[in-house]
Amino acid sequence: MDATLHLAQQPEADELLGRSPLAALVGMLLDQQVPMEWAFAGPYTVARRLGRDDLDAHEIAAYDPEAFAALLSDKPAVHRYPGSMAKRIQQLCQYLVEHYGGDASAVWRDAATGEELLRRLKDLPGFGTQKAQIFLALLGKQLDVRPKGWREAAGAYGEPKAYRSVxxxxxxxxxxxxxxxxxEMKAAAKAAKAGK
Incomplete structure (x- = not known):
């Protein structure tokens, strides 16, 4: 993986996302209840606090949970909910170690179809259908991971120039x-709720 992403809107953080499959997955995992840039800068912050220039699934999976939560809680916190997100990142890394030998790119490397890749992404801890579809669309649109039927599997997020997600x-x-x-989506949801 060697791409130029612009999700954190910080050159160093975006550079890590573009070259590190694990950083990209962790950024996607963090992308909830915080601004997108904050979420996708998180992997870079974690790597720096670990004293590394990349993330290692084996290291994070084996890290003492309390110490890892403290690492994410240091100011500025990596997420609005650093403790719960530390646990989720560790669960993700433990799953990757157990199922993919710690290699995040193995999640998509040999997926034959978009449906298979979507299933693999949905199996990841912390990845529901929507998050999995968004990440699948990101893989296809910006990282040249395009198994047969990837756009269809990504749903509306796979549509060209949809401007719906990261x-x-x-x-x-x-x-x-x-x-x-x-x-627009928030306003429509609010209007629908008010109209009930």
Missing amino acids: ADITGPESLAKVRAHKQ
Whole structure:
């Protein structure tokens, strides 16, 4: 994996996301209840605090849980909920060690179809259907991971120029379009709730 991503909107953090499959997965895992840039900068922050230039699934899986939670809680915290996210990151890494020898890219490397890849992503701890579809779309649109039927498996997130998620963010302009889409969705949901 060697791509230029623009999800953290910080050059060093984005560089790590583009070259490290595990960092990209961890960023996606963190992408909830915080601004996207904060979530995707998280892997870089964790790597720096571990004294490394990359993340290692074996190291994180074996890390003392209390010490790892403290590492994520140090100011500035890696997430709004650093303790629970530390646990989730460790669960993800433990799963990757157990099922993929600690190699995050093995999740998608030999997937024959988009459906198979979607299933593998949904099997990851912390990845529900929506998160798995968004990550699948990111893999296809920006990281050249395109097994047969990947767009269909990614659902609406796989549509070209959908501007629905991180899968479509390639810079400030597309980030603004994704933010506008999310605001529209929130407004529509609020209006639907008020109309009940």
